[in-house]
Amino acid sequence: MSGDSEEKTFEQNIESMSGLSAAQMKAKIKELDGQCICNMCPSFMGTGEEKLTFCMIGRSSIIKEENGCICPGCPVQSDLALRWDYYCTKGSGRQLSKK
Numbered sequence: 001m002s003g004d005s006e007e008k009t010f011e012q013n014i015e016s017m018s019g020l021s022a023a024q025m026k027a028k029i030k031e032l033d034g035q036c037i038c039n040m041c042p043s044f045m046g047t048g049e050e051k052l053t054f055c056m057i058g059r060s061s062i063i064k065e066e067n068g069c070i071c072p073g074c075p076v077q078s079d080l081a082l083r084w085d086y087y088c089t090k091g092s093g094r095q096l097s098k099k
């Protein structure tokens with residue numbers, strides 16, 4: 001599965017998740033939380049934020065300052081063919097894809 005996802009666009013990867021139930025999507029995001037590196041990011045550290053995977057869940061209600069973003073080095077970014085950064089302040093990949 002991860003082999004062919006590398007060639008798909010982010011939009012195609014999201015489309016292929018559209019059949020997931022709410023519970024399955026929750027499980028998927030939990031799985032991605034294990035790969036997310038946000039908690040090592042300078043914009044995240046020290047803010048008290050506990051959520052992760054903003055590329056899927058959208059903006060943080062806590063992180064307001066952009067002090068560097070390490071998303072470009074994250075395995076989730078490459079696996080899903082995400083192409084943005086600062087999801088915690090700008091919104092999810094799905095939201096940014098529509099801009």
Ligand code: SF4
Nearest residue numbers: 036037054055071074
């Ligand atoms: S791309 Fe960024 S927000 Fe998404 S999982 Fe990776 S580090 Fe977290």
Ligand code: SF4
Nearest residue numbers: 038041069070087088
């Ligand atoms: S989305 Fe980017 S800037 Fe925001 S916490 Fe994650 S790595 Fe840091």
